[in-house]
Amino acid sequence: TPHILAIANQKGGVGKTTTAINLATALAEKKKVLLIDLDSQGNSSTALGVDYNDRALGTYNLLIDGAVSEGMIKQGVVPNLSLITADGNLAGAELELIDVEKREFRLKNALTTLPQHYDYILIDCPPSLGMLTLNALVAANGLIVPLQCEFLALEGISHLVKTVTRVQKSLNPELDIRAIVLTMYDKRNKLSELVAEDTKAFFGEKVCKTVIPRNIRISEAQSYGKPIMLYDRRSAGAVAYMSLAKELTRRFQ
Amino acid sequence: TPHILAIANQKGGVGKTTTAINLATALAEKKKVLLIDLDSQGNSSTALGVDYNDRALGTYNLLIDGAVSEGMIKQGVVPNLSLITADGNLAGAELELIDVEKREFRLKNALTTLPQHYDYILIDCPPSLGMLTLNALVAANGLIVPLQCEFLALEGISHLVKTVTRVQKSLNPELDIRAIVLTMYDKRNKLSELVAEDTKAFFGEKVCKTVIPRNIRISEAQSYGKPIMLYDRRSAGAVAYMSLAKELTRRFQ
């Protein structure tokens, strides 16, 4: 069965999308990967260069129809990486799912209709713990938490952990936090170091040894609709995400 | 009547909370200000030093009870600045408000029960365009949009503008975008400059002349529960937010 990994953290701007697209691309060098954009901002779709007018069929339909349909999966946006896109419609799904039977299982059940096998399915979540993220936590067998090395970002982690525990008890016993990924680490900034130390003290081995540095080439790549490996493979950002992919592949053996 | 300003942008991590607390503190040097933390992360409450156990009565109660009650407003967290706090409960309010009559007007109506007059009421919004942010857009007479100088942040602005237009037509004709504040501007980074230029070309005069630079003292201050003016008044961050307060006060004359 595939590794289904939710990339989630309700704190905004911590690197969920950046981790989702770059980890997916790095994993796709050796494995078959599907990325699901579950955020109505559609940032994963944008950062992989999919034009706004080219997203007619996407995650909104997957949830509302409850199944994959022809043309929904954009094959090979990057070699071995396929994508289900998102756009503003997805914001409506939160409300539309309220009255649906077993609403938290919508995504999990829809993924059983995938026409082919993937080694990894990554889900880029919005900055909230609402119905969409809940669907991701129920569909996933593991959670990757990008954590920006900032004080406010660390504050919110206990809330995320409580939500995961609740989901484990009532909706998905398989779910566990597989990895905490420290992002936007700035070695000139003492606060980065303090947050990293606090996180390691709290989560121990779950914290990845690979730390993602703040690297301007990462956001430049996004403005060209490319993952960092394809934009500048020798940049600190690309090297870090490739090392993260290696570390996680070993972990998941 | 007070200036009621929503600080909103569905993109995460763009500086909504940082702008809310520091602008509120700078305005409070001359005016009476109330800050409402409308985000269940409770980051505004944390960044102003209010302990998690000290938030028993807050914005959740304001919305669910529909009125201000004794002890809900924390007076003088900073001289002339009062605060209504938020905690994890607030996440439940999104769902609880679904079946309520005139659910979008809940905050607007509750604010009519304020026991005293304020010159400014600022509302720190969560990173979404859900029911909480909608309540803020209906209660407000103006919107301040913090915009991080990054490509993905600019992408989402048209979605916000469409939402504002819809709210103006159907729920709050008074609402308009009063100011766009460029945040985390890094002069060494070409992308910052490009985003700033694009924003000025699109929004013209609405873009504040004051640009908030990336300044590590800003996040350090938050780890001590203080606004930047009280942590390091001579820092680039403090100077920028004081200049922003002056610019906006002139604008709102």
Ligand SMILES: Nc1ncnc2c1ncn2[C@@H]1O[C@H](COP(=O)(O)OP(=O)(O)OP(=O)(O)O)[C@@H](O)[C@H]1O
């Ligand atoms: N390591 C990094 N170095 C420099 N910039 C980065 C890095 N990681 C992310 N960024 C930039 O920071 C911003 C926030 O990152 P991103 O959008 O991936 O976060 P997010 O958690 O997905 O945000 P949201 O909560 O809105 O979904 C983006 O503009 C991105 O380009």
Ligand SMILES: Nc1ncnc2c1ncn2[C@@H]1O[C@H](COP(=O)(O)OP(=O)(O)OP(=O)(O)O)[C@@H](O)[C@H]1O
């Ligand atoms: N000008 C700045 N210079 C340096 N760091 C900043 C600046 N403004 C904000 N930050 C830091 O960036 C992070 C994101 O800012 P903030 O939390 O205010 O954004 P937000 O839009 O409120 O996020 P959310 O979407 O989660 O509510 C915080 O850790 C904050 O300390």
Ligand SMILES: [Mg+2]
């Ligand atoms: Mg994102």
Ligand SMILES: [Mg+2]
């Ligand atoms: Mg905030």
